[in-house]
Amino acid sequence: MSNLDILQGMTLEQIRSVIEVLQQSSDSYLFILDLNTDVYMVSERATKRFPFEDTVMEDSGKVLKKVVHPSDYAMLEADIDRCASGEQDTHALEYRWLDRKNRVVWINCRGTVVTGAEGHRLLVGRVSEMGKKAKADNITGLRREERFRLDAEALLRDRPESIRYIMRVGIDNFKEINEKEGGKAGDEVLRELAECILKAVDEKVDVYRLAADEFIIMDASKARVKRPRTVYNQIQKKVANTARKKEYSRFYTVSAGVMENDFVGRSAEEILRLTEFTLNEAKRNGRNQMAIYNQGTYDEYLKCLNMRKSLRKAVNQQFQGFEVYYQPIVSASDYHLVGAEALLRWHSEEYGNVPPAVFIPILEESGLIIPVGRHVLWEAAAVCKKWKTYIPGFHVNVNLSYIQLYRSDLLQDVDECIREVGIDSDSLVLELTESGYIETNGRIKEFFRELKEKKIDLALDDFGTGYSNMRYLKEIEAKTVKIDRSFVVQALQNEYDYSIISHIIDMVHSLGSSVCMEGIEGKEELNKMMHTNPDMIQGYYFGRPSPADRFEEQFLRTRDSL
Numbered sequence: 001m002s003n004l005d006i007l008q009g010m011t012l013e014q015i016r017s018v019i020e021v022l023q024q025s026s027d028s029y030l031f032i033l034d035l036n037t038d039v040y041m042v043s044e045r046a047t048k049r050f051p052f053e054d055t056v057m058e059d060s061g062k063v064l065k066k067v068v069h070p071s072d073y074a075m076l077e078a079d080i081d082r083c084a085s086g087e088q089d090t091h092a093l094e095y096r097w098l099d100r101k102n103r104v105v106w107i108n109c110r111g112t113v114v115t116g117a118e119g120h121r122l123l124v125g126r127v128s129e130m131g132k133k134a135k136a137d138n139i140t141g142l143r144r145e146e147r148f149r150l151d152a153e154a155l156l157r158d159r160p161e162s163i164r165y166i167m168r169v170g171i172d173n174f175k176e177i178n179e180k181e182g183g184k185a186g187d188e189v190l191r192e193l194a195e196c197i198l199k200a201v202d203e204k205v206d207v208y209r210l211a212a213d214e215f216i217i218m219d220a221s222k223a224r225v226k227r228p229r230t231v232y233n234q235i236q237k238k239v240a241n242t243a244r245k246k247e248y249s250r251f252y253t254v255s256a257g258v259m260e261n262d263f264v265g266r267s268a269e270e271i272l273r274l275t276e277f278t279l280n281e282a283k284r285n286g287r288n289q290m291a292i293y294n295q296g297t298y299d300e301y302l303k304c305l306n307m308r309k310s311l312r313k314a315v316n317q318q319f320q321g322f323e324v325y326y327q328p329i330v331s332a333s334d335y336h337l338v339g340a341e342a343l344l345r346w347h348s349e350e351y352g353n354v355p356p357a358v359f360i361p362i363l364e365e366s367g368l369i370i371p372v373g374r375h376v377l378w379e380a381a382a383v384c385k386k387w388k389t390y391i392p393g394f395h396v397n398v399n400l401s402y403i404q405l406y407r408s409d410l411l412q413d414v415d416e417c418i419r420e421v422g423i424d425s426d427s428l429v430l431e432l433t434e435s436g437y438i439e440t441n442g443r444i445k446e447f448f449r450e451l452k453e454k455k456i457d458l459a460l461d462d463f464g465t466g467y468s469n470m471r472y473l474k475e476i477e478a479k480t481v482k483i484d485r486s487f488v489v490q491a492l493q494n495e496y497d498y499s500i501i502s503h504i505i506d507m508v509h510s511l512g513s514s515v516c517m518e519g520i521e522g523k524e525e526l527n528k529m530m531h532t533n534p535d536m537i538q539g540y541y542f543g544r545p546s547p548a549d550r551f552e553e554q555f556l557r558t559r560d561s562l
Contacts, residue, residue: 028126033060035084035113035121040064046127051100069096069104071203083123089113091123094130096141104141106130137209139187140194145272148208148216152268155220160263165228167217168275169197169235172253172287174213181250186213189252196238200231216275228258232290253288255279260292277301308366310348311359315371321347322372324379325545328555329397329516329538337555338536339395339429340387342380343545344372360401369401370408377413381421381428383548388427390556397429397459411450425454429480431461448476459516463487463504481508483534485519491532492525502532509533 029046033039040060042052050067057063061077068076072095082088091111096104111125130143137144155163171177171193178186190213197207197215204221217231235254243251257278259271274293282291314321326340346359363369377398384396404410418425430451451458459480483501490497505515520526520539543555 028128030126031111031124033080033111033123035080035123037120049099050097050105067097069098072096080123083111083113084121091125094143094147097127103138105138106141106143140190140209140215142194142207142209142215144208145210145216148206148210148218149268149272151206152218152271155218156263156266156268156271159220160266162220163263164219164221164225165217165258165260166219166263166271166275167228167231167259168210168257168279169193169215169217169232169254170256170279170283171213172255172283174252177250177252185250189213189250192242193235193239193254196235196242199238200234202226210272214279216272228256228260228292229290232256232258236288255282255287256290257282258290258292262293274298304362307348307351307354307359308362308368310350311346311362311368312366314346314348315368319372319375321349322375323347323547324376324383325547326383326396326551327538327545328543328551329536330542332517332530332534332537335537335542337391338393339397340551341397341431341538341545342376342383342399344376344399345545364401364403367403367407369403373401373404373408374413374417377417377428378421381417381423384427385421385423387552387556388423395427395429395457397431399431399461405444405447411447414451414456415454425456429457429459431459431482432476432478445475452477478513480514480516480536482516482518482538485539488517488519488525488529492528498528498532501529505532505534 029049030043031046032041034041037058038060039056039058040063041056044055046052047055052063052067060080064076065073076093076095079088079091079093083091089112091109091113093109095107095109097107099105106129108128108130109125110128111123114122114124129138130147152166171189174186174189177189190209194207194209194215197217201207201217201219202221202223204223206218206220208216208218210216219226235256239252239254257275257280259275259278263271277298278291278293281297282289285291323345325343325345327343328337329339329341330336331338344356344360346354346356348354360369363372380396380398384394387396388394400410414428414430418428448458457479458476459482460476460478461482462484463481483504487497487501491501492498508515514535515533516536516538517529517532517534518538520529520537520541522541525539526537526541543551546554
């Protein structure tokens with residue numbers, strides 16, 4: 001005999017007593033609705049959480065109107081009417097109640113119609129808060145990711161063409177708000193943004209809260225078409241208006257990633273993954289903007305992930321596929337060889353010869369540049385020691401990544417390298433890429449100072465490609481400034497840029513530093529740029545980058561000028 005069969009033999013008062021006993025061992029709120037007399041009974045615990053006046057109340061419609069969200073009442077009323085008329089004998093809905101502080105609480109309501117001993121038709125059931133099972137969010141009043149997965153899977157399976165767009169929205173600086181003002185402030189921001197989103201979309205459009213500071217909008221409604229760009233702009237505007245009303249006491253921006261009209265054959269899991277990627281694209285591109293999913297961009301992203309995996313494998317296999325090439329640096333006074341720049345190359349069985357502009361950013365992003373950078377440093381130092389037997393004053397320039405500066409003990413690595421290889425400190429020149437914009441904070445300034453004390457020279461690479469040149473010259477006191485090839489090309493094309501380079505070189509000399517002119521590829525270029533009075537020259541005209549053995553054979557076993 002089932003529990004419902006037992007209830008059918010009880011009076012209304014007996015059923016109510018059973019409900020109270022069961023309530024003690026349940027997280028749900030149990031209820032009885034007498035479909036004949038319209039009396040609504042609810043467990044005592046529910047009256048403490050929601051605005052019920054008592055445990056037994058007449059006129060269920062009036063009672064529930066005070067508790068049910070206005071937008072959901074008509075749906076509930078229609079379902080109860082079907083139970084009362086005998087059209088259905090079960091009740092199963094997910095909708096919103098309002099708690100005693102008027103906050104939205106998503107609930108799952110399940111019930112069955114039974115007939116009591118007094119002949120009354122009773123709807124007996126339980127109400128569960130979806131937020132307690134991660135199906136709804138009591139902070140924002142929105143359903144959670146689990147509910148999105150269920151809804152999206154149903155649509156993707158049955159009506160994928162009905163989905164107009166899916167937009168993932170995230171707060172750009174949510175972590176800062178939590179760290180500076182605490183979790184309560186973070187919750188307030190989440191509620192604010194949820195309200196802004198709900199006001200920007202039609203009420204028939206579904207909105208869900210995902211983890212942390214992210215929301216997802218799924219428009220499969222038949223409401224008036226509103227383009228994603230319009231929705232996003234309205235969200236931005238409402239967020240800005242909220243900040244202005246609060247006199248900018250707290251300010252944040254939002255980014256969004258959107259998928260449109262590309263849902264056939266997709267799964268909810270895939271949609272979540274692709275919208276997360278697209279939202280991150282918007283943030284990577286500067287934040288406070290919307291990005292639209294592009295398959296080509298995503299394919300490139302996957303390629304980078306796969307290449308990162310190959311790079312990690314190469315590092316773990318004793319730097320297999322990596323090789324250090326060297327390009328000559330000559331004296332501008334007599335074109336004799338004075339040094340070389342160490343340049344990293346990578347060959348992969350899967351990808352072939354990969355350009356440095358492709359694989360080095362991946363090394364930096366993954367942090368692999370730290371072990372690879374140490375490998376290059378040791379290789380270059382060992383080669384330099386050998387080549388100094390040909391040219392005693394020979395030096396090798398080694399490029400540094402800002403990741404090495406910020407995330408490793410670079411000074412210790414340099415010290416250890418010099419000691420283990422057994423070379424003089426002035427044999428190495430560390431090149432910093434100006435266009436990388438290394439923020440010279442206290443720690444970095446201390447690093448520059450200690451390098452100077454150890455007589456390890458610095459070169460400022462790619463001069464002319466960034467925006468902080470003069471500050472760099474002052475703060476890092478580089479021994480050498482390397483004029484970038486792009487700047488040289490501009491100078492060769494017009495007199496104005498040529499005059500600028502001339503003045504820059506004069507200024508660098510006045511500060512006690514030397515100048516290396518990069519990218520000289522022909523005799524005419526050399527002749528013209530020599531009038532600017534550089535100290536050193538580097539470029540294809542004097543030699544392309546080559547492996548160590550070829551460099552030695554071509555440039556060091558003869559002492560003639562290049």
